[in-house]
Amino acid sequence: xxxxxxxxxxxxxxxxxxxxxxxxxxxxxxxxxxxxxxxxxxxxxxxxxxxxxxxxxxxxxxxxxxxxxxxxxxxxxxxxxxxxxxxxxxxxxxxxxxxxxxxxxxxxxxxxxxxxxxxxxxxxxxxxxxxxxxxxxxxxxxxxxxxxxxxxxxxxxxxxxxxxxxxxxxxxxxxxxxxxxxxxxxxxxxxxxxxxxxxxxxxxxxxxxxxxxxxxxxxxxxxxxxxxxxxxxxxxxxxxxxxxxxxxxxxxxxxxxxxxxxxxxxxxxxxxxxxxxxxxxxxxxxxxxxxxxxxxxxxxxxxx
Numbered sequence: 001x002x003x004x005x006x007x008x009x010x011x012x013x014x015x016x017x018x019x020x021x022x023x024x025x026x027x028x029x030x031x032x033x034x035x036x037x038x039x040x041x042x043x044x045x046x047x048x049x050x051x052x053x054x055x056x057x058x059x060x061x062x063x064x065x066x067x068x069x070x071x072x073x074x075x076x077x078x079x080x081x082x083x084x085x086x087x088x089x090x091x092x093x094x095x096x097x098x099x100x101x102x103x104x105x106x107x108x109x110x111x112x113x114x115x116x117x118x119x120x121x122x123x124x125x126x127x128x129x130x131x132x133x134x135x136x137x138x139x140x141x142x143x144x145x146x147x148x149x150x151x152x153x154x155x156x157x158x159x160x161x162x163x164x165x166x167x168x169x170x171x172x173x174x175x176x177x178x179x180x181x182x183x184x185x186x187x188x189x190x191x192x193x194x195x196x197x198x199x200x201x202x203x204x205x206x207x208x209x210x211x212x213x214x215x216x217x218x219x220x221x222x223x224x225x226x227x228x229x230x231x232x233x234x235x236x237x238x239x240x241x242x243x244x245x246x247x248x249x250x251x252x253x254x255x256x257x258x259x260x261x262x263x264x265x266x267x268x269x270x271x272x273x274x275x276x277x278x279x280x281x282x283x284x285x286x287x288x289x290x291x292x293x294x295x296x297x298x299x300x301x302x303x304x
Contacts, residue, residue: 009220013227023195024232030192031236031289034185035282039244042281043274045178050269052170059138060091061145062158063131069153077151078131084147086140091132186289189236193229193293226294233290234283241282245275 017024063081065074074092082090133148135141141159148157249271256268 009223010227012224013231016224016228017231027192027195027232028236028239031189031233031286032239034189035237035286036240036244038182038185038285039240039278039282041178041181042278043244043248043269045174046274046277047269048174050267054267059141059160060132060134061141061148061160063133063148063154064156064158065129066153066155073153074129077148077153080151081131081133081144081148084144086136086144087133088136089134091134093128093130093132095129186285189285189289190293193232193290194297198297222298225298226291229290229294229297230287231290233286233288233293235286236290237282237286241275241279244278245271248274 063077065077078090078092081087133144135144145157145159148154252268252271
């Protein structure tokens, strides 16, 4: 294809936008509103997922050993667990460490006679050596627990079933809600661009007929409308993404500054972390909606 032909197609695409300026602006505004809402929603979902993931990382499966299990076998159990999929980290707590931790929490500030009574024993928590196993995905907890329970030398496995079920249910709910909102927003934007392209075709119907009479190809006639749809999509996506980029960090800083308690235990994503996904997804949605909206409109209303 010659450069002059490509230039003509893009020129006509821009002209089509200008010819139907009112409908074009309506499409851009609707697209911008949809992408803005999508961006806000995606930012919220990403931050919620980050918070949930941080909560998941704090949930541990605790593994206790049979009485008399030798350290070599305990080490082997740890190696076997560490090789399992989904294991993010594994921490070994010896019986002595467990006892020291117990004293720090429950005997701190007690008088010397009370502490001495406990010290007279060898170690009340002699059978409390354990592994604390942390997962990448809490939904894999049941599978991992079944595997660990089958290992030789394992006496008991404790899991956080209520917390795991709550986080799993929350993850599924967020996935369903996200999908529903995205589908609705895309459908609205698609409908507006479809109607804008249809209006442009009806306005240029006579001109298109003349072009066909002098030998213009179907591709040559259809391309400006496709370019028009893509341009509407790109403009409609670029505007809200630019606004979101400028607003996001200010909102996060305001929340952290205004509500100190939230900032102390909630870890928000940076604007770069969010836009690493939001920018390509937002532009991709704009281009995709514009392209497919124009393609469907051209196929239905442009009889060439």
